[in-house]
Amino acid sequence: MKKFGIGLCLSAMLFTSVAWAAEQPLKKETPPDLYEGTPDWYRAVYKDNVGLREGSGPFKDYFKPQMLDMYWQPNRHYEPMKNLDHSIFIEKERRDLCVTCHEEATPGVVRDWRSSGHKNPKSTPYLSARTSEIEKRTNRILNEVHCFDCHADTKTKQIRMPTGEVCGECHRPQFDDFLREREVGRPNHVQSWEANTIVPWYAEAARRGYLYGQHGCDLCHSGAEKCDVCHTRHKFSAAEGRQPEACITCHMGPDHPDAESYGESKHGVIYHKEEEHFDFTRPLSEVRPGKDYRTPTCQFCHMYEKHGRFIHNPVMKGIWRMGTIPPKNLEYTSSLKDYPYGIKIISDKIDIYSEENVAKRSYWLEVCAKCHSDRFADTYLKSLDEFMFQAHTLADRAQKIVEDLIADGYLYPSAADRDPYPLSDGIEKQLSPAFLGEPIYNAFKTLKGKFPVVGPILGVYGMFLQQQDNPSNIENMYNRLWFWYKLQGYKGTAHVQQDVSWWWGQAPMMMEFTKIQSEAARLRREGRIEKVTLTK
């Protein structure tokens, strides 16, 4: 887990009185910067605009971006329109023409905007107060936030697709909170485009002709620099962003079944039955549990920071993170023992009893205790820990079976007879020993990727890309166990959804274990027979 020192003086209170804003130091001297605090080479491969000519990240030479990355990662990949040059309108600041034309061209968008707080930023006392804060912070009068304000790049005279940096000009506290995700480490939102492009299988798949198969990857991972993932354009409603549905288009599925597990839990069911009585216009910090919300939302729990304060950063209190990283405090039998054996791009084992995590746990208890007894909440969260310990133990047992099979020479076809690890000709050229860790770096350098890689996190490539005989089925069985099913069990248990916990989590883990065990027994049997047959 790479942590970047950011050193911003952040306000923990998102929504507070107007007086608050006035007391803040004006930050005009440091414009919002999504890549602030990143290593030097980042800016060159993530932020510097190249349109669709080149890729992003360390492996940019191995893949061309998808056409849609223009809209999804606009900082790096946006290209101005060619068929209609808007520069004349921008140069002349013809703000009037935007709506005049687009009322015809894209009426839905214009109507959306008309009903938004941008069109009428002072239509209610609450909105007025918020707008007033922004006015003070930015030294501007805001009677209407107009297409032009977000979409016109007055320097280049081109239309731009707004990123968080554009939004952050006015919504700076939210932007700064968002940026603080880097402090917590991955997985998070702000680094999700990095997460895509820094793994070799993503570039390898693109190189092998499956770039557009990764449509789904990029669509979620566009959350790295755009705010409309949660606050849909062109309403950009805070109230919308407070509703669980704002999260679900990304937060569902095998890797993080949050929508399914929350949605079908008692919390989610009550929310669904009573959502029309929930008051989403209230800022989170003013929500009265049992009155404004009868049950918590994603946002209420995950954006609670501590001591009654909320933060525009839902990963802040993450302890188990995505559920992929094995914990300390267990006796491992497989190579998980020495994990992450020097790899620097991934996190060390999780110590859920670290000082930091114990503190996070206490903040979770503060949230739960709004409705549940301390003991109940504490017992619940401890049970989740136990679930995770047992799930990682089961994964370790399974990994041992696969690793022993390989060590005994029964992998078929063998690593020597199949394609190497993805991008094995690119990894050691692009990534340094310091980044990869010496052992991994050397393995790529000497073996050219002709070795099996099993288990979290590098082993997950088998879910993303199939090369010639690599991975084989037993490796992917294990991928399904530790990644797909373990994560279902994790989120089902964490969100109190029994079906997800058991039938899509623990039970399929067990059944996948069965498959692995039978497959390993067969590979050994076949290997033994083949040897006898050929030598006789």
Next chain:
Amino acid sequence: MKKFGIGLCLSAMLFTSVAWAAEQPLKKETPPDLYEGTPDWYRAVYKDNVGLREGSGPFKDYFKPQMLDMYWQPNRHYEPMKNLDHSIFIEKERRDLCVTCHEEATPGVVRDWRSSGHKNPKSTPYLSARTSEIEKRTNRILNEVHCFDCHADTKTKQIRMPTGEVCGECHRPQFDDFLREREVGRPNHVQSWEANTIVPWYAEAARRGYLYGQHGCDLCHSGAEKCDVCHTRHKFSAAEGRQPEACITCHMGPDHPDAESYGESKHGVIYHKEEEHFDFTRPLSEVRPGKDYRTPTCQFCHMYEKHGRFIHNPVMKGIWRMGTIPPKNLEYTSSLKDYPYGIKIISDKIDIYSEENVAKRSYWLEVCAKCHSDRFADTYLKSLDEFMFQAHTLADRAQKIVEDLIADGYLYPSAADRDPYPLSDGIEKQLSPAFLGEPIYNAFKTLKGKFPVVGPILGVYGMFLQQQDNPSNIENMYNRLWFWYKLQGYKGTAHVQQDVSWWWGQAPMMMEFTKIQSEAARLRREGRIEKVTLTK
């Protein structure tokens, strides 16, 4: 893709002023006919009523209909009630008795009808105008549409279950639009009962004792001749039919995950959050995007015909159709190269750049551009094409693995040692060379089905029926890849739902490819070992 010339003069405007109806030529001389435009033999095996005595379609001798087909395919299979003869009521035209008895017998139905437009066809100005059109078209005064009007077959003096033809007596423009689905080709709604009954595995499964296992098939495919699939009885509300939920009972699942992908997309999420503010009483042609609907519905996009007009035919603009048929413009390595090798019952390869499809694409862009920029929409749809090209390429690679395995003699058990292709004793008797294509016809005639059939579309039988060792697991693995997972990826991408696109589409395609590759390697290894063992 069999196209039937229909030659009707159709109105493209469904909802227009009263004046419009008056100008239309009266169509009383040609009563609505669901099988208009079909080959001669169709009527004899699809429309002629046989109750439950015989089956439908070319293989009618091999299966008896399910009992429920009486209600689901009433034209062919309905049987009058035996325990209560209603003919006396019909003969005497005792309209009063329907409600009198059924208010007791089936009160829910009667209450439903009371709240419907049929009970009060002039209760609002809008409804009045629509009713007036019908009155002019049919030369009738309509102050109440009564049980008797739809359910009494005055010729036979029997109760009937209304089909589209009955509805079409009044709702002729909608009926005619619906019929135009034949022009577009399969898959569509109007031929969905044909689609069931024309494939040999359906009849074979019935013959082998799994007729009622096909419950789910028939329940969807009853959409061929009944309107209450979308407009539920006995309200038959147009407003209900305009809501996405009208589609989902059929349009979900592995073959067309429309409900899942739309429902969990940003479009769907916004719909779900704001549906109470959507005005479904407005005809589609009058809907103002961003005002009446903040986000599009199934109907708004799929029933948009072109140039601002809507049509009661949701397949009209289909380009990729169901996603099963491979496109032109790709280099195939497997037998997909020569696909469909003379088979006439299935479509030729799709040319997405045909004049017809280029025109359809332009109509899609018209819809998208109500909210999105032309360039964005165009880029999105081109990306979908790219996704499909890559998915079909992956399927081709997988098909090649399976075909090579078979060609090299490693299928186990071999085609000679297992059951033949479904209904191999029936196909060539029932279907002509002209219908099947010479090669396929001859294969059935000479080999009696003792040959493997892999890939779209005839290979899909393995998802429907398991015979003795046919298909084998590797054939079904491939079925899952090209049918189940490719179609998920298609619809996930088409409906902008990242999780469906990736985690239920592309990722499982890759993982299934792994399975196929490992299974093929094993079958070859086992075959080699067996050969050596036996010959030593």
Next chain:
Amino acid sequence: MKKFGIGLCLSAMLFTSVAWAAEQPLKKETPPDLYEGTPDWYRAVYKDNVGLREGSGPFKDYFKPQMLDMYWQPNRHYEPMKNLDHSIFIEKERRDLCVTCHEEATPGVVRDWRSSGHKNPKSTPYLSARTSEIEKRTNRILNEVHCFDCHADTKTKQIRMPTGEVCGECHRPQFDDFLREREVGRPNHVQSWEANTIVPWYAEAARRGYLYGQHGCDLCHSGAEKCDVCHTRHKFSAAEGRQPEACITCHMGPDHPDAESYGESKHGVIYHKEEEHFDFTRPLSEVRPGKDYRTPTCQFCHMYEKHGRFIHNPVMKGIWRMGTIPPKNLEYTSSLKDYPYGIKIISDKIDIYSEENVAKRSYWLEVCAKCHSDRFADTYLKSLDEFMFQAHTLADRAQKIVEDLIADGYLYPSAADRDPYPLSDGIEKQLSPAFLGEPIYNAFKTLKGKFPVVGPILGVYGMFLQQQDNPSNIENMYNRLWFWYKLQGYKGTAHVQQDVSWWWGQAPMMMEFTKIQSEAARLRREGRIEKVTLTK
């Protein structure tokens, strides 16, 4: 199916006039008892409180309860809080302090209660009438039901977590109805904790370190003794309990996809579209189909007892039960023929034409006929029977393949070379021949579990626990067929949801059959080769 004679004089009318209550004999002499009517040894292993020191059920020595079982099975496992002794408040009956403290400590709960009928039991005429019945029945005046009334155990001076017995003090008719589930037999709610703890794999998994993996099991099975599974605390609203969502947190997933199948059926879709117009404040017996509900709910069908009466017991009309038990009336080829070969813990084959089941069927028809014709409803339910007959026939064919494989000595690794059946060292010690049946008892006694167990119901262990090579993959394939997919097909068909019926039911059954067939062919081939290889 073990039936316990209960011999209570139960009222079948749940909701009736106040006069009714007055006429009932007061039942104060027999306090509500969840374990009334169970065998003698039950109380000692299910009811007697042991906190978290010991387990529940016959195998209590083999597992320790989860921490959360304290809250989920409070009768047996609750432990008083240690960090804050509430006994002083209870002793002094300081009712005032509950709210005073908890308004701060857990404000959500307090606000929930304030909006409940417990806080204001006479706020409406309807509620007043119900409260008056309770007052008469219990000889108490009820102006407020207070924290203290449910949570204070005045005997032990300790806080208690209320079970159904506590609720039953006031809500006796509902409690008695609930208890009548024992009459119908398992699966049911009232015995769901027994169902968990009486099967050996549950205890074996706990013993092997996967106790917390069973989180999902216990969370559903806590419905055995708590009412807040359906009426969520601290509102305990009857109206909430009447809504389908009250059921879904448990009733979803592979074993009983009720939420999915109802929810996506036309019934469910109409419910979803029109739920805001449903009047859930009306007792079920007063609901007017087509007016108060346009479509049925879970509760309306499953809590309908007969002749217009409703009962607080949703399993009352169950015929096919969970769909796991094979029916009479079929010719079996596998060992299902002699099933349950003397096992007493599971049900005998289902005779759907028994007098009892024929009567139940007639009550189902009464419900359906509120909206559908008798013939339609009858045809539908007969079709469901046919579906089930065919599904069980398919399962029988598959079981035969697995059993023949084992009989011919091709299971790999063999039963002798792998772990025994779960808890084989515990079963015959804890359970008597009378309970297990002689053959099974003897098998455990002599073979110590070193024999394969395939098929319903004992074979399901493979979905719950993986031991060393037991089960093997082919056994679990069959588990998926008969348990996972057959049950999907069952509920999809029963709830008129075509996708669940076909694509998650019948089609995967067929595809799993393919896998079993290919796997059996391979195991035989490998066994033959191994034999030849070793003997040459």
